[in-house]
Amino acid sequence: MADNDTTDPPPPYYSGAVDPQTPPMTYEEMIIQDRYGVTQKPVPYYVPKDPDHVAAVIVTQRVVAPPKSQKSSGCSAKCWVGWIGALVVFALIGLAIWLGVHYASELYYESVCKGNDCNAQGQHEMDDGLIVTCSNSSIQCDGIQDCQKAVDETNCVRFGEGGVLQVRTFSVKDGGFLPVCNQGLDKSYADQICEQLGFRRSYASNPVDSKTSVALTVGPRSAKLIQGLVNVSSGCQGGKAVSLECTDCGKPQSASRIIGGSASQLGQWPWQVSLHYSGSHVCGGTLVSPDFVVSAAHCFKGSMKNSVNWRVYAGIISQSALQTPYLLKKIIVNENYSNNDNDVALLKLSSPVTFSSTVMPVCFPTFDQIFSGESDCWTSGFGTTQEGADHASTSLMEVKVNIIDTHLCNSNGVYGGAITKNMMCAGDINGGRDSCQGDSGGPLVCKGGNNRWYLAGITSWGAGCGRRQKPGVYSRVTSLLPWIYSKMQQEKP
Secondary structure (H helix, E strand, C coil): CEECCCCCCCCCCCCCCCCCCCCCCCEEEEECCCCCCCCCCEEEEEEECCCCCCCCCCCCCCCCCCCCCCCCCCCCHHHHHHHHHHHHHHHHHHHHHHHHHHHHHHHHHHHHHCCCCCCCCCCEECCCCCEECECCCCCCCCCCCCEHHHHHHCCCEEECHHHEEEEECCCCCCCCEEEEECCCCCHHHHHHHHHHCCCCCCCEEEEEECCCCCEEEECCCCCCCHHHCEEEECCCHHHEEEEEECCCCCCCCCCCCCCCCEECCCCCCCCEEEEEECCEEEEEEEECCCCEEEECHHHHCHHHHCHHHEEEEECCCECCCCCCCEEEEEEEECCCCECCECCCEEEEECCCCCCCCCCCCCECCCCCCCCCCCCCEEEEECCCCCCCCCCCCCECEEEEEEEECHHHHCCCCCCCCCCCCCEEEEECCCCCEECCCCCCCCEEEEECCCCCEEEEEEEEECCCCCECCECEEEEEHHHHHHHHHHHHHHCCC
């Protein structure tokens, strides 16, 4: 957590209350050249290099059988007619197979892949390289899982302003989202919806005013997904839609804060976790539910995608006072991560976290929530306190940052067009307040009008730490919410 006003060197790093340990690998560096207006200066990429890989070479031997001796023989006219007929039959069969595959793929693309991440053949490639297939009758958001990994039924639920539950269903011709009415949606219904999204149960549901002329009403509850249980209606009875919360999130117990690179107090950022690889802190993460942590994709490159060597520490503010770690069951890296874009990963824990005054989740933003320069935003982490420092911070550090307009951040004097729609900039355009190495994957949170804290960004990259006109770059969570929710739904406990 960089702050150029600090003159003291960062404290030594320890992986626990034991002898000092050097991180297993040096930090990977990305050289920012003329593209960003900075030359001959290394820029931390916030994650250690992968260990050297040993290539395994498999030698195969092709065995060719000697040709059998054959007697010369002729072929009559009837023989040739038979051969030609067989070839025609095989050609027709091949054409039929090709047409079936071709039009089945197009049907799949139109019904499932449109608007989702599918390749040119209408197949959906998962983060683990699996190509999923669907039945020819698959329809997106009809509540029936016709595809592997249920890719046809993800991205059918979202939350609008005030937490209003919105659902996309096949019965709506334009495929848009509509608010769900409060009438008939009881606690068991709310639990079912939250469980569908990867949470364990609901926390609260409340009626809220709705002025829309078209809405969705819930039918009798069954094992179907919510998008298969709603019906289009002309508004809601009494003009009340439903606001749904799946977790009691974003409410830290400690509220006192000091601006600018300061050590945090216990309970200030209860969603902050420290991710250790082979015994050393490498990246940060954010607790979003009892079973899931959000982090950055670049923390899990190469062999570091193996979940066995990772440990997750929650509810700590010092690397010298670690609690019992949580293990990872699965690391899910965004399959579209490339060149810093789509820099998000979802970590599924082997066992659920027990919430307390020092451990609780942050809130996800609504799909249309806007964070601006007027927002009260902070970033936190165990990263280095100065650019180029050898060791991470022993203490959890925090710093208040400003959301920086994307047009300014993309200007020639700053990042020159490198900021995509999936990124956002925060810090101080004049330098001095920024995240740094080791903070990667950690949270950028902003306070909402309801006094809850929302995950606005994920610490991703930047040109140095705290430099003038080089603010920190974060993955924009509102852009990546569909991916996060879809993976939570597929990997739900």
